[in-house]
Structure formats: C-alpha cells, structure tokens
Amino acid sequence: MSQYKIIFTGPVGAGKTTAIESISDIPPVKTDASASDMTKTKKSSTTVAMDYGIMNLTGGEKIHLYGTPGQERFDFMWDILTTGGIGLILLLDNTRADPFQDMKFFLDSFQKFIAETNVAIGVTQMDLSNKPTIDDYHIQLQGIGINPPVFSVDARVKNDVSLLVQSLLYSLDPEIEA
Amino acid sequence: MKDKSKSPLKVALHGMDGRTNKMMVMYLQGPCKGAAAVVEDLNAEIDIIDADSLEAKTLLERKLAESAKPIIALSLQELTFENILYVKKPVKVDDMLFALSEAAAILSVKKRSSNHVNSNMENTAIRQSQSLIPKTENVLPSVKDQVKKLTTDEQKKTSKHQTAMQLDEGKFNSYIGSIPGLDVNDPKQFTAATYNPKQYFQGYVQSALMVAEAKKQVMCLNSSWKPLIIFPHNYEIWLDADDKQLRAFASVVMNKISVPAITLTPVESATSSIQKDLEKFHSKDAFLWKLAAWTSKGRYPDALDIHRPVFLKHWPNFTRLVITPHALRIAALLIASPRTLPEIADILKIKPQYVFVFISAAYALGLIGQAKRKADEIIQPSAIKKSEQQGLLNRIIGKLSLNKS
Numbered sequence: 001m002s003q004y005k006i007i008f009t010g011p012v013g014a015g016k017t018t019a020i021e022s023i024s025d026i027p028p029v030k031t032d033a034s035a036s037d038m039t040k041t042k043k044s045s046t047t048v049a050m051d052y053g054i055m056n057l058t059g060g061e062k063i064h065l066y067g068t069p070g071q072e073r074f075d076f077m078w079d080i081l082t083t084g085g086i087g088l089i090l091l092l093d094n095t096r097a098d099p100f101q102d103m104k105f106f107l108d109s110f111q112k113f114i115a116e117t118n119v120a121i122g123v124t125q126m127d128l129s130n131k132p133t134i135d136d137y138h139i140q141l142q143g144i145g146i147n148p149p150v151f152s153v154d155a156r157v158k159n160d161v162s163l164l165v166q167s168l169l170y171s172l173d174p175e176i177e178a
Numbered sequence: 179m180k181d182k183s184k185s186p187l188k189v190a191l192h193g194m195d196g197r198t199n200k201m202m203v204m205y206l207q208g209p210c211k212g213a214a215a216v217v218e219d220l221n222a223e224i225d226i227i228d229a230d231s232l233e234a235k236t237l238l239e240r241k242l243a244e245s246a247k248p249i250i251a252l253s254l255q256e257l258t259f260e261n262i263l264y265v266k267k268p269v270k271v272d273d274m275l276f277a278l279s280e281a282a283a284i285l286s287v288k289k290r291s292s293n294h295v296n297s298n299m300e301n302t303a304i305r306q307s308q309s310l311i312p313k314t315e316n317v318l319p320s321v322k323d324q325v326k327k328l329t330t331d332e333q334k335k336t337s338k339h340q341t342a343m344q345l346d347e348g349k350f351n352s353y354i355g356s357i358p359g360l361d362v363n364d365p366k367q368f369t370a371a372t373y374n375p376k377q378y379f380q381g382y383v384q385s386a387l388m389v390a391e392a393k394k395q396v397m398c399l400n401s402s403w404k405p406l407i408i409f410p411h412n413y414e415i416w417l418d419a420d421d422k423q424l425r426a427f428a429s430v431v432m433n434k435i436s437v438p439a440i441t442l443t444p445v446e447s448a449t450s451s452i453q454k455d456l457e458k459f460h461s462k463d464a465f466l467w468k469l470a471a472w473t474s475k476g477r478y479p480d481a482l483d484i485h486r487p488v489f490l491k492h493w494p495n496f497t498r499l500v501i502t503p504h505a506l507r508i509a510a511l512l513i514a515s516p517r518t519l520p521e522i523a524d525i526l527k528i529k530p531q532y533v534f535v536f537i538s539a540a541y542a543l544g545l546i547g548q549a550k551r552k553a554d555e556i557i558q559p560s561a562i563k564k565s566e567q568q569g570l571l572n573r574i575i576g577k578l579s580l581n582k583s
Contacts, residue, residue, distance in 0.1 A: 004567075004570060023578070055574065055577055056577075057570075057573045057574065057576075057577055058573060058576070058577075059573070061570070061573065063574055063577075086567070086570075086571075086574075097185070126339070127332055127333050127335075127338075127339045128332065128333070130332060130412065133413065134495045138491075138492045141492075147492055147493070147513055148493070149493040149496070149509075150492075150493060150495070151493075151495055151496055151497040151498075152339075152495055152497050152498050153497055154339070154341070157341050159341040159342065159344075159497070160341050160342075160497045162578040162579075163342060163344075163496055163497050163501075163506070164497070165574075165578055166506055166575055166578050166579075167493065167496065167506055167509075167510070169571045169574055169575055170506045170507050170509070170510035170575075171510050171513070172565050172567075172571060173564060173565035173568055173571055174507050174508075174510035174511040174514065174525075174526065175507075175525070175526065175564065175568070176507075176565070176568055176571045176572045176575055177507075177572060177575070
C-alpha cells in the first residue's frame with residue numbers, strides 16, 4: 001500500500017507536536033528531549049528528531065503525519081521527510097522576535113516541495129501576541145508571490161488544525177468533497 | 179538563513195577606549211558565545227557603559243534622559259542607580275549573560291506593551307510602569323507581572339479566539355435565514371437576489387469602521403439598538419449582544435425613522451463595564467463576516483455584476499469565522515482564478531445561495547474584487563487542475579470533517 005504523508009514544519013515552539021497530537025488517531029510518537037541550547041529560552045523540551053502521528057482512513061489507508069524538528073541543525077532531514085508528501089503545514093509562533101523572518105526561512109527551505117504540492121500556514125499564540133495580524137502575513141506573502149491559506153491556529157484545538165489541513169487539501173483540488 | 183531566536187542582541191559600547199572596546203567585542207563573541215553583538219549606537223537595542231570612565235556620569239544622565247533602551251553599567255563599585263542593570267568588574271561571563279537576559283526581557287515587554295498601549299482601554303499606567311524600570315533586583319518579577327497581565331487580558335477576549343463554527347447544508351437556513359418569496363437558487367431570479375448593505379445595520383457598521391480607522395479614534399455607533407464600540411488600533415468591536423440578537427437586528431431594513439437615530443461619537447475613555455466584559459470583544463473581521471452573512475440571507479451585494487468574474491484577494495482567516503457550507507472550496511477555487519458567481523456554483527455543483535453568502539461576507543471584508551479588465555471576460559479561466567489523488571484527498575477531507583470536536 002502507498003505511503004501518504006503530510007508534513008508539519010515551523011520553528012521551535014510553534015506547536016507542531018501539539019498539532020499532530022490534535023488530529024492523530026494514535027498517541028503520537030514524540031521524540032522530545034530536554035532543551036540544551038537557545039531552545040531552552042522557549043520551552044523546556046523540544047523535538048530533536050521528528051514527531052509522528054497517523055490518521056486512519058476508511059478502507060484501511062493511513063495518512064502519516066510527520067513533524068520536522070525545529071532546529072536548523074536538523075535541516076538535512078527535511079528533504080528525506082518531504083519525499084512523497086501530499087503537502088506542507090507551516091506553523092509560525094506569533095510571539096517570536098521576527099515571525100516573518102521565520103516564515104521566509106521555512107518557505108525558502110521547502111520551496112521545491114511547495115512548488116510541487118502546496119502549503120497552508122497556521123499562526124499560533126495569537127492570543128498572547130495579536131500582532132502581526134493575519135493581514136500583515138498576507139502582505140508579506142504578496143511580496144514573495146504566493147497566496148496560501150493563513151489562519152490563526154490554536155494547535156491544541158482539533159478544529160483549528162483540521163481546518164488548516166482541509167484548506168491545504170482544497171488548495172490542491174477545490175473539487176474534492178467531504 | 180539564520181534562526182532569528184539565535185540572533186545576538188544589538189549593543190552599543192560607551193565610555194570605552196579603542197582597546198577596551200575591541201576587547202569587549204571579542205568577549206561578547208567568544209566567552210559570551212555571541213549572545214550580543216556590538217553595533218552603532220543608532221542601531222543598538224541596549225547600551226553598555228563603562229561606569230568608571232571619566233565621562234560616565236554625563237553619559238549615564240544623557241542616556242537615561244534621551245533613550246528608552248536598557249542600560250548595563252560595568253563598574254568596580256556596586257551601583258544602586260535606578261533603571262540601570264549593574265555588572266561588577268572584572269566582568270564574569272555569567273554576570274554579563276544574566277544582565278543581557280534581563281535586558282532582553284525588558285525589551286520584550288516593551289515591545290508587547292507598545293503593541294498593547296494602543297489598544298482599547300490600556301491606560302497610561304502601563305506606559306508609566308514600562309518607562310520606569312525598577313532597581314536591578316526587581317526587574318525580573320516586574321517584567322513577569324506585566325507579561326502576565328497583558329496576556330490574561332487578551333486571553334479573556336474569548337470570542338476573539340474561539341474556533342470556527344462550521345455550518346453544513348442542513349443548518350444553513352435555520353442559521354443564516356432566507357428571504358420569503360425569493361428563490362435565490364433559481365437562475366431566473368438571480369438578478370433579484372441582491373441586497374444593498376447600506377440599507378442595513380451592516381452598512382452603518384462598515385461606514386463607522388472606516389471613520390474610526392481613518393481617525394484612529396475609538397468610536398461608538400449609537401442606534402435605536404445597542405451601542406457598538408469600535409477599537410481601530412486593535413481591529414476590535416465591542417458589543418453587548420449575543421448572536422441571536424445580532425442576527426435579528428441584521429435583517430432589519432433601516433427606514434426613515436431609524437436612520438436619524440444613528441450617530442457616531444468619539445469615545446474618550448472606555449467605561450468600567452467594557453473593561454470587565456472582555457468576552458464581548460470581537461475581532462472586527464469575524465464580526466463583520468457574520469453580520470454580512472446574516473444580512474445577506476443567501477443574496478449577494480448589488481454592487482457586484484453577476485455576469486462578471488470576481489476574484490478573492492486572499493484566503494479569509496477561516497478558523498475564526500462562521501464557515502458557511504462549501505466556503506473553503508469556494509475560496510480555493512477563487513484563489514486559483516476569477517469566476518462569475520454562477521460559474522462557481524456550476525463547477526463545485528453547489529446551490530448558488532452558498533456562493534452568494536460567501537461572496538457577501540468576503541465582500542464586506544474587502545476580500546472580493548470584480549474583474550474590470552476586458553481580458554478577464556475574454557480569456558477563459560484555466561481549467562481546474564484535478565489532483566491525481568482526488569479519491570485519497572476526498573477520504574482525508576471526509577475523515578477531518580467527521581472529527582470536528
């Protein structure tokens with residue numbers, strides 16, 4: 001049976017692990033470890049390899065949900081992870097010093113994969129920091145020349161994560177139906 | 179590209195001769211592992227001053243008076259100045275890193291506070307407390323308290339951060355409503371299936387929003403109903419009414435009797451009831467979106483020509499909006515290329531009322547444009563690229579739609 005996967009990426013603390021947990025049918029396999037570098041200023045543990053979850057579809061198919069590690073030093077894994085992926089979910093933490101910089105970094109890093117598939121962007125922590133606004137993100141994206149979905153997301157809320165993934169899938173083909 | 183979280187703090191050095199300056203640059207790069215980098219004064223976030231230098235007193239006084247930057251003073255003496263972080267000479271790595279982290283925390287709070295002070299009812303107290311950095315030993319608790327206060331206020335605005343309500347076709351009529359005697363799904367009645375937002379509360383809210391945003395002034399829209407307060411700096415609306423009440427008022431046509439009672443007045447200070455009722459704050463877009471959907475009742479704005487293609491400027495922030503049936507599909511289709519309203523319904527094989535209500539809501543937010551160029555009418559939009567994995571994508575969507583909790 002074919003292996004289908006959706007990739008979740010974004011900087012440290014953006015909520016990739018939590019988002020996968022929100023929609024996975026199995027307790028996600030986490031590879032967190034205590035943070036020992038700059039990461040520790042954001043949270044006490046972080047993903048050092050990758051996260052993994054599964055969505056079971058009718059007919060026995062499985063969608064594999066992979067979360068990339070946030071730190072740049074693991075970027076050699078990103079190409080391997082994206083091979084055969086359906087699309088990319090990019091989560092950005094709105095409380096970070098420069099979320100636009102983060103966005104550009106990840107869009108740039110996954111440029112080839114996005115060109116072949118699509119991307120949907122979720123902005124987390126907007127209840128802690130309400131600026132930049134979602135409109136501000138769209139203005140930045142205009143400059144890059146892409147127009148993907150950008151939603152406020154609480155990674156703990158299944159509906160938020162589900163809508164973000166749905167928008168990614170509809171971007172791939174608006175004619176698909178539930 | 180470098181991760182921003184690892185970017186060094188930008189510091190300017192003062193009161194140091196060339197050699198000390200160079201040594202400090204190397205010290206910050208080496209033993210301090212690049213936690214800070216020395217830059218020109220103009221670009222610096224933090225000032226580091228040799229408090230034992232001849233000009234130290236003048237420098238410190240000038241910096242305290244002119245600049246809001248955190249100051250780190252290096253000295254052989256134990257300093258007790260207010261508003262200054264102190265590192266004893268000879269400087270130890272741990273002490274310097276601690277002072278830098280405190281300065282970074284102050285910067286972060288200032289950034290948040292400056293975002294927040296523009297907001298609705300944050301008073302000058304925050305600005306005052308922000309500019310008065312307490313003595314070194316008290317900096318961290320104070321910073322934490324402020325962050326806590328700011329975050330809890332925003333988090334209490336529960337309506338703003340509530341996840342989307344998704345309407346399926348079955349719930350549409352009961353939630354959105356319909357116009358008696360008009361079948362908006364009948365192509366023969368399409369030309370009659372319009373409405374003018376200006377004749378409803380929606381039009382007055384939109385005008386009030388434009389005025390408040392242009393003047394950058396908190397405004398109150400008074401009507402025969404409930405006062406609606408607009409906070410343009412934070413893109414927020416405050417209204418003491420539930421959805422049921424708003425839905426009912428949205429459908430009332432404003433007549434010659436009700437219109438003169440509608441006024442827009444500046445609000446100088448928010449009342450205590452507003453400060454208490456943070457859950458009655460709505461995001462401007464979410465409020466306007468549902469107001470337009472309820473006003474439309476499945477019709478489309480009369481400013482749009484149904485025979486001309488429309489385009490969507492960007493995706494709406496669906497996780498914080500009422501999602502009408504097929505809204506995500508319509509958005510995806512319109513992002514790909516402009517279409518006329520009947521075309522959208524045909525391609526997606528859905529009732530026109532779902533297209534009209536989406537268009538009305540998105541139009542209210544300024545997200546819909548009508549293609550004006552002749553070329554947009556002449557050139558056939560490209561055919562939708564069907565995914566080879568359509569079956570699989572259908573099944574994933576089906577799975578996600580089942581799990582809405």
